[in-house]
Amino acid sequence: MDFISILSIFVLACFVGYYVVWSVTPSLHTPLMSVTNAISSVIVVGALIASAAAESVGSKWLGLVAVALASVNIFGGFAVTQRMLSMYRKKERKDA
């Protein structure tokens, strides 16, 4: 991919992000933060590439530490989001 195609993806994704985030209901802003946290850990891809490369020991260990940090975020972020979302309930209709 050349720089211009990457830039195009980026700019379009910013627009998508803008419209998608405005449609998020304010009551779910905390889960929004924790889930964006989890997905921004897709940076783990870079960490995996670094730790996969055997020829540079320093780079490999930096990669491994980054994999561990990003994993905390991925598992923790998605799990805590799921925990929060499972608490949102509608009124039980039998009361009404």
Next chain:
Amino acid sequence: MHEAAATPAWVLLAYLISGVCFILALRGLSSPESSRRGNLTGMFGMAIAVGTTLAIHQVASLPEVAGAILIGGGIGLVTARKIQMTAMPQLVAAFHSLVGMAAVLVGAAAYLNPEAFGIGVRITPIATPSFVSILPVSRIEMGLGVAIGAITFSGSVIAFLKLNGNMSGKPILLPLRHVINLGTVVAILALIAYFLTDQDPWVFFTIAGLSFAIGFLLIIPIGGADMPVVISMLNSYSGWAAAAMGFTLHNSAMIITGALVGSSGAILSYIMCRAMNRSFISVIAGGFGGDSTAAGGAAAIDRPYKRGSAEDAAFLMSQADQVIIVPGYGMAVSQAQHALREMADLLKKEGARVKYAIHPVAGRMPGHMNVLLAEANVPYDEVFELEDINSEFAQTDVAFVIGANDVTNPAAKTDKSSPIYGMPVLDVEKARTVLFVKRSMGGVGYAGVDNELFYRDNTMMLLADAKKMVEEIVKNLG
């Protein structure tokens, strides 16, 4: 670049799919019903991204990688399960710092071993040993990625310490801080430009070091009241850091995610600023909203006010047709949300309509109150945002303010000299009676201003710990 050009098409498609999954994950949050499925889609997207990466690289060190994932994942899962919902802001700040640090580490790894990332060209001069030159575009992207990552890391660590109470919420104001900050930012940008011509280690590590410093310097002057903005802003930065790394690695999943997270944080910061009637620049400049007491506040303390008991409150509310509960961070601190739900249930049995009104900056992060109420099993269709409920106070018998203060202050509408003038507030004073739960008359809100509401004829102050007061009311209702 050479490796990227040789990347098989299915890999590019897989990263694209994973990016789309992340878009759907955020899209799901438009309503609570679709949100759980959205979150699962997000997990699926992450699994695709990780799986694809592992599949195309001959991972020589698979056991180590698996170990790192297990350790990190284990810590993450345990934390996610144990964390108190009141501590969500700290947790999110801590998570942001990890994204920032991961970005710095990936950047450093790419710097040390550019060939593995396909961003280096091996140059073999005749006289000197061969070395790998990093592509110019990649140098800029890498420099920016590491800088943003480092700012995210150190900024989030400070935000975490402030939110967790390890550090005072008071703004720390260094002399000449604007000059120092501006100078550091300029130096970082200049070094990134210089990095183009010289890829010596000192340039790279000075960029990282200065960026760690500026993250720290940027957040220490910001007071506790502005934390919702700070945490949203750091959310945004963590996104831009991921995007910059995506540029370096030519990875569409990272770029899409980075753009999503970056805009999400930016929009949340904007919403928070608007809810406090503060400009983004003035928040960043800092110095606002410590635990200080305003000069005007002290003088007003002697004014007469009406004090009520739990019994009075229970009686008033049991007679009411409609009660609107206005919770704030004080409710969370005293863990009163469960008792509050119990109180609401009893009131409903007495025939009252109960609603909750949430100000956008109630709590320490966007949407914090909603989560706390959801945790206490308050149905989300009883919880309303400021603009949806404000017109209803006039037809409400009792407004029950618990742990909120500045967001109910009528001075924001009338008093031009007030520091919170112009901030959108909940019109609680329009209710027939206002019950205001507060620990004591002395304290003022985060903004350090006295609240006119306390001394109104239709206000009854309930001076006690929020949880104890609500429990007392429950006893009197039962």
